[in-house]
Each structure stands twice: as C-alpha cells, then as structure tokens.
Amino acid sequence: MRYFLLIAILIFEASLPTLQASVAMAGDTEIRIALRANKGIENGMAQWQATADYLTEAVPGYYFVLIPFKQNAELNQEVSQGNYHFVLTNPAASVEHSIRYNTQQLATLVNKRQGKGYMQFGSVIFTRADRKDISTLQDLKGKVFMGVDDIGFGGWRVAWLELIRHNIDPFKDFKEVRFAGGIQQKVVRAVLNGKVDAGSVRTDMLERMAGNNEIKLENVKVLGLKHQRDFPFLLSTQLYPEWALSRTTLTSKGLGIKVLQALQVITADSVAAKKGKYVGWIKSLDYSSVETLLKDLSVGPYQRTSSDLWIDALKKYWLFLLLFTVVVVIVTTGVNSLLRKK
Numbered sequence: 001m002r003y004f005l006l007i008a009i010l011i012f013e014a015s016l017p018t019l020q021a022s023v024a025m026a027g028d029t030e031i032r033i034a035l036r037a038n039k040g041i042e043n044g045m046a047q048w049q050a051t052a053d054y055l056t057e058a059v060p061g062y063y064f065v066l067i068p069f070k071q072n073a074e075l076n077q078e079v080s081q082g083n084y085h086f087v088l089t090n091p092a093a094s095v096e097h098s099i100r101y102n103t104q105q106l107a108t109l110v111n112k113r114q115g116k117g118y119m120q121f122g123s124v125i126f127t128r129a130d131r132k133d134i135s136t137l138q139d140l141k142g143k144v145f146m147g148v149d150d151i152g153f154g155g156w157r158v159a160w161l162e163l164i165r166h167n168i169d170p171f172k173d174f175k176e177v178r179f180a181g182g183i184q185q186k187v188v189r190a191v192l193n194g195k196v197d198a199g200s201v202r203t204d205m206l207e208r209m210a211g212n213n214e215i216k217l218e219n220v221k222v223l224g225l226k227h228q229r230d231f232p233f234l235l236s237t238q239l240y241p242e243w244a245l246s247r248t249t250l251t252s253k254g255l256g257i258k259v260l261q262a263l264q265v266i267t268a269d270s271v272a273a274k275k276g277k278y279v280g281w282i283k284s285l286d287y288s289s290v291e292t293l294l295k296d297l298s299v300g301p302y303q304r305t306s307s308d309l310w311i312d313a314l315k316k317y318w319l320f321l322l323l324f325t326v327v328v329v330i331v332t333t334g335v336n337s338l339l340r341k342k
Contacts, residue, residue, distance in 0.1 A: 028063040031255075033245075036075050036089035037068035038182065044068040048088065050275035051266075060261035062255070072151055079103070085251040091290045092153045092300060094244040099291070099301040104247040105284040106260045108135070111242050112268070113204045114211075117279030118231070120239035123159035124206060127191060129221045134198060137166045137224045141173045143197035144189060144192050149182045153204030153240075153290075153301075156240040161293050162224065162237040192219055192259075203233040238291070241285040 033052060037044025045068055052066040067084070069075035072093055079087055079097055087097055087104075097103040110117040127134045134140065140163075148155025156179070163170055170177050178196060180186035187199040188209055209215045217234075239295040240252065245263070249254040263281035266273055273280060294300040 028061055031055075031064045031085045031251075032083065033063045033064060033066050033086045033088055034075060034079055034084040035066055035068040035087075036072065036093060037070050038090070041068045041070055044070075047276055051272045054266065054270070054272040055259060055262055058265075059255075059258050076100075079248065081252055081312055082215050082248065084248055085255075086244065087246045087248065089246075090153050090243055091240055091287060092151075092157065092294060094246055095287050095290045095294060096300040097246060097248075098287075101248065103248050104256070105244040105246045105287055106256050107245045107263045107281040107283060108241050108285045109243040109245075110279040110282060112273075112277050112279050113233070114207065117268070118204075119282060119285060120231070121154055121242060122203045122235050122237040122239045122275075123154055123156075123162065123200045124158050124203050124234045125162065125200045125223045125236040126206070126220050126234070127223060128194070129219050131197070133223065134221070134223070137163065137168060140198055140223070141168065142175050143268060144176045144178065145170060145174045146178045146180055146187050146196040146199040148180050148184050148201060150179050152179075152182065155180075155182075155184055155187070156200060157297060157299065158237045158240060159200035159292060161296055164296065166224070179214065185214070198223065203231075203235050206234055238289070239289055241287055244284060244287065245281070 013090045035044055035048055039047075045066065048066055048068075055064040056062065067078075069078065072089075075087075075089065075093065076096070078084065079101055082101075086093070088104060090095070094103070094105055098105065108119055110119045111121070125137065133145070147159065150156065160170060178190075180190065184201045184205045187201050188206065191199045192215060206215070206217060206220060211290040212215045220234075222234045222236060226237065228234045228235060228239055245259075247259070260281075260283065264283070266280050268279045295302045298304045
C-alpha cells in the first residue's frame, strides 16, 4: 500500500505542471503562431515549442499555440486567410507576407553559431580546393551548379543575386542548375564528391560540418570571398537579417508590443533559447535589403507573369507598334482604293 501511494504521488507531481497549465489556459485567449518548419514538422516543433511555452508564461491572459508548415506555399496560403496572429519564418517569406498580407516584422532572431549570437547571414559559393579550372565566379560559366532549394534564401537566392551582380545568369550561363531538396549538407557533399562543379549554402554550414568532422575546410575553395567585420564565417555575398517574427492584421499593436518585450528579455541560458538554438531576440532589423533582392530577381511578390511581360512590351515598344499600325492602315487603304478603281 505504501508503495502504491508513493507511485501515485510521483505520478501526480509529474503531471502537476500540465494540470497547472490547463488551469492557466482555461480563461486565456488562444494565439496562433504559424511556423515555417523548413527542417520538418517534428524538428520544427522540437526547436520552437519551448519559445511558445515561454510566451504563454510571459504574456498573461494568452495561450500561444505553434502550428508548423513544412511547405512554404502552404504557409503562405494559410497566412493569406488571416487565421494566424503571428508568423515565424525566413526573411524572404516574411517580406512577402508584409507586402501581400500587410504583416509587420516585430523581432529579429539572434541565431547561435559557434557559441555566439548573429543576427545576419548570407551565402557562400564554393568548389573543391583542387579545381584548378575554377578560381573566380566567372569560371563557373558552362559548369554544373547546385543550390539548396529553388526558393531557398541563404542556400540559393542570395547566391543567385550575387551571380547576377557579376553579370552571370545561372539559368543561361551554367550548363545546369540543380537543387538539393532543401538539404544543405547534400550540396556540400555533391561538390566535394565531384557530382557537381560548385554550389551554394547558407553561411556557417561549412564550418558546422567541419566542426562535426564531416568535411575538412582545406578541401573547400570559396569563390568571391568577402570579409565582414565581426562575421567569422566564409562568405561570398552581402549579409541579410535573420528570421523574423511578424504580427498579422489579426493581432493588436498592444499584444505585439507585449510579445516583443517578452522576447527581448529571453536569455541565452533559458530553456527557450537552448531548445531554439539561439541567443535571443532584438527589435526587428530593416528588411528592405531582402525586398530589394526579391525585386532584382523578380521572385516572390515580384514574380513576373505572362500578362506583366505583355504590358512591359507594350510600354517599351508602343511607338513602334503605333507607327506599324499606321503604316498597315495606310497601305491597306491604298490597296483597297486601287482595287475599287479597277
């Protein structure tokens, strides 16, 4: 009987936090956070659930529910319907939401890399160190290139824009452009194993793989190497702000302020930060550089449709078309006049 009571007490104590949370949630307002789970639903929940739990404790009167979406298209569709209060996603998707659905960035993630916090990242373009035929970005012409994903930001689009700025159109100047299905490590292995000539990944990926003894950095040659102050990772592009938490039009400005204040006091040794693999959060950085990238590449909210191309052609060649039409009318009228006289 004594052992039975002891077991019952232990079970009750173990379930006490859940019972307390249930009581606390009884009169609270549910707040839904849409999450871009780019590493999979299970991994996304494991990484970010502790942050949602922290907000539930830190912002009285509200219960924060995390809803993950693996596919970016699915996330965009859900956000467009206005059923979510906040969105946690990558810079490009965040900017697209702000343009299409009037969301507003509240906070920028301070990511944890090599034990330190970084609020910006970029792309690294690389090949094998022993490739004597590839030393500059221009040498990539006619080669096979691999990016992480066709809509990937740090693993492709940032590198794509850098190539464009060097007068290289990868879809015209490369022999082939391949994608790794969203897996950064797959790009690195494909390059080092000689399956492709070069590739691009998010900054810090090479260092992480080297730290895990998966690769050796001396086997890698970075193309278009850049140096940024206080940024220790191999880099080929400019830097862009990290992931953002945005509030939607469903959320009041007051609640947005409360959430931002709660995030700003998260410390690196907290459960939320450790599980989330970050150092903390800061007030939102300026994401205009991300919007410029989307414009320059004509992707996301700036993607060109066939009707857009027709309109552009009309604007560009309207005078020629007008003159051509006038000439056709004059010739047709003249021919008809001659035929009538006959």
